[in-house]
Structures are given as structure tokens and as C-alpha cells.
Amino acid sequence: MGYACPVCDDPQADARHLANHLAFTAMTSGGDHESWLDDHVENWGQLGENELAEEVTAHAEETEFPQVFEESGVDSGHDHDHDHGRGGVPGEGDLPPGTDSHRGQRSMSDEDREVLAEARDLTREMLDNESEDGESGDEGDGTDGQRADGDATGDETE
Known part of the structure; x- marks a missing residue:
């Protein structure tokens, strides 16, 4: 399960990914993503990732996607070599x-x-x-x- 972006329908693995997608797109491109956040989440620019995730999922459709997202596993450790x-x-x-x-x-x-x-x-x-x-x-x-x-x-x- 994941969330479809309420603006562009891009699939997001979880609430945190959705929050990051909306915020980064709003900050870098403005447009519809920024307008949506302004309309649905008061002071969204002042919220941390977890707080924003809670707010945006109330307005997003939870969807089952046919593929498993790489970073959706429980293990948050790194298994690649760099610093x-x-x-x-x-x-x-x-x-x-x-x-x-x-x-x-x-x-x-x-x-x-x-x-x-x-x-x-x-x-x-x-x-x-x-x-x-x-x-x-x-x-x-x-x-x-x-x-x-x-x-x-x-x-x-x-």
C-alpha cells in the first residue's frame, strides 16, 4: 500500500514519501503542489516531515501499487559503500x-x-x-x- 499524490497522482511508498514529494515539489517548482499545500495544510512550510505526513495523508488516497518500493522495507540501514x-x-x-x-x-x-x-x-x-x-x-x-x-x-x- 502507498499513497497517490493528491495533485499529480504520482505513487508514493508511504506517508513520509508523500509529504516529502509534496513539499519538495512545492519548494522547487511551486505551482499546483504549492497551491494544494497552501489550501490543505496550514503553515506547511514550518512542519517537520512526520507532522506534514500526518496532515497530508488525511487528504490523500491510500492506494495499492503493483510494485514494491525499494525503501519500503523495515530495515533502514545502508547496504551500499559510501560515506x-x-x-x-x-x-x-x-x-x-x-x-x-x-x-x-x-x-x-x-x-x-x-x-x-x-x-x-x-x-x-x-x-x-x-x-x-x-x-x-x-x-x-x-x-x-x-x-x-x-x-x-x-x-x-x-
């Missing part, structure tokens, strides 16, 4: 060479580069916080609704 860009120069190594910017018509603007750099920093901070939680004996899976950044205030992009 997610840890160590080395910040911002380098977390994406294959050439994927974080393009040349010519498809090149990223300075604003896009700044947003990507901020996303990398926030992701790195979240992963570091999860590592620290795991080392302290807390065996939670990070799905307890806690925001990794602890910040529920505003959007600094405008």
Missing part, C-alpha cells in the same frame, strides 16, 4: 561530480546554489544529531515527531 560526504571538504563528495551544477542554459543560479548549500548543512546537522542520539543510548528511529533543527520559527528565505 554520504562526511569528511573532506563540506559540500563536496555528497553528490557525484557535475550533478550539483550544470553549464549553459541549465546552470544553477547563485540563489539555487545557496539553497542547496543550506540544505546540505541542515541535512548534515540532522544526521549528526541522529548520530549523537544513537550514541547516548536512545534507540529511537527518528520518527517521534521531533524536529532535528529544533527551530519552528520562520522561513529565512524571504
Whole structure:
């Protein structure tokens, strides 16, 4: 079972994938996904992944899909060999060479580069916080609704 996106009907493996799909598409493309979130979820941009997932699934159709999603298993461990860009120069190594910017018509603007750099920093901070939680004996899976950044205030992009 999974969810069909209420905007574009794209299949999503679970509530978290649906929340991420809606939010990322809204933030990167705006349009219908952003309008839908504005109409259905108050202050959606301020919610964490789990909170947004709870809100959007109330408006989404649960659907059975003919294929099993790769990441729908219970095991959230990694079975591939790389270090997610840890160590080395910040911002380098977390994406294959050439994927974080393009040349010519498809090149990223300075604003896009700044947003990507901020996303990398926030992701790195979240992963570091999860590592620290795991080392302290807390065996939670990070799905307890806690925001990794602890910040529920505003959007600094405008």
C-alpha cells in the first residue's frame, strides 16, 4: 500500500514519501503542489516531515501499487559503500561530480546554489544529531515527531 499524490497522482511508498514529494515539489517548482499545500495544510512550510505526513495523508488516497518500493522495507540501514560526504571538504563528495551544477542554459543560479548549500548543512546537522542520539543510548528511529533543527520559527528565505 502507498499513497497517490493528491495533485499529480504520482505513487508514493508511504506517508513520509508523500509529504516529502509534496513539499519538495512545492519548494522547487511551486505551482499546483504549492497551491494544494497552501489550501490543505496550514503553515506547511514550518512542519517537520512526520507532522506534514500526518496532515497530508488525511487528504490523500491510500492506494495499492503493483510494485514494491525499494525503501519500503523495515530495515533502514545502508547496504551500499559510501560515506554520504562526511569528511573532506563540506559540500563536496555528497553528490557525484557535475550533478550539483550544470553549464549553459541549465546552470544553477547563485540563489539555487545557496539553497542547496543550506540544505546540505541542515541535512548534515540532522544526521549528526541522529548520530549523537544513537550514541547516548536512545534507540529511537527518528520518527517521534521531533524536529532535528529544533527551530519552528520562520522561513529565512524571504
